[in-house]
Amino acid sequence: MDASVLDGLNLPGVFPARQDRSRAAALALIEAGLALLRDRSFDALSIADLCAAAGVATGSFYARFESKEAFLRAVQQVVVTEAARDIEAQLPPDHLPAMSLRDFLGRLVENSVRWRRRHEGLIRASLREARVDDGAWSPLRELGRLRVERTLPVILGLLGPTASPAAPDAVRFAFQILFGTLNNMMLVDPGPFGIHDAATPRLLAEAMLRLIEAEAGQGAATYGPG
Template identity: 35%
Template sequence: MRGVTPHQQARSEATFQALIAAGRKALEDKTFDQMAIGDIARAAGLSVGAFYGRFENKEAFFLAIQDIAVSEIEESLRRRLSDAALRAASDAEFLAAVAGFSIGVFRKHRGFYFASSKHSSMPPDRWSPVRRLGFNVSGLVAAELMPRLARLGRPATEREIRIGMQFMNGLLVNAVLNDPGPLRLDSRDLERYLVRHLCCFFGIDHE
């Protein structure tokens, strides 16, 4: 990772993991600008010097948090999509699983998404980890959904599936950043409406 000193021994790895855990905890109710290195180090039971022994600066630390969270989310989705029960599920049930997974991720990581959306150290011509996550997630879903739609006689391109996912993700991001309502991230009927959107978008009976 850029700006991260490679660990040479188990103690160094433990320091890295403790700082990352403290940073992720802090992001539950703080933005990037509100995070203080001293507070992070103290929460991890470490010194500020230990922080700088692993990370070049706060930007590198934040990027490491993003990279780790993104990798975990992608791996979780891969496991979900490879589940035998989901593979055997109906098309509407498959889309319900996609919607439920997405809602769960945004609810669990709302602070992470908020901080990542409000702050990016990436230049415009480079993808941030969160932007890369959105692209990869929609690609994984497209790979599973395209053959399903083809069997229904409603073939869709990867781009069309990505667009359907983009509408859903846009609503979730807006709920995290602005919470305008009437649907909010914690609304009990959020999943029902997102499943309806996906089914209608892809022409799948959801009743």
């Protein structure tokens, strides 16, 4: 993880880390938190275990974070900042990928599932915190909006000029299905499919494709650059 993700980390209860040593300790704590959240809940994550995993003293934690809740916000912001950079660095909307919409959605969903698997513990903790504090989900909600904003023109371009006026809303709702389904899988795992099932990305991509295709016009989803 690039230490530059700490730049502009202006959150309540998070104290600036200006010196190299302080920034290194903050980054080590964040990386340790992400690792520990893979196999335990946020409630079960103790500050002592976190500091031990990061190789820092407990005092170093409180020198940078007022509480566990403030730490969670910092981890969220760092992960969201890194993900937003990746989104912004991807294909510009005015340059269509040389593939069909089916293939594009398959790749997009595969990447989305992979990212959520990597940050499953953080996302689950954020969803649970959002039950008592709606702001706990705000960074991840804004990341989802950025993804839709950047991807919508690409999908509309792949649909081609025959797409109906209903296509943009169909694309937005398809993303809502994607985000909602994955979040529900991580939060309560209702089954029969879960986020770690091999079939999940393919089935979600197909559901998105069929919805978009039905709203945009039959056959439009197979259009791609000539």
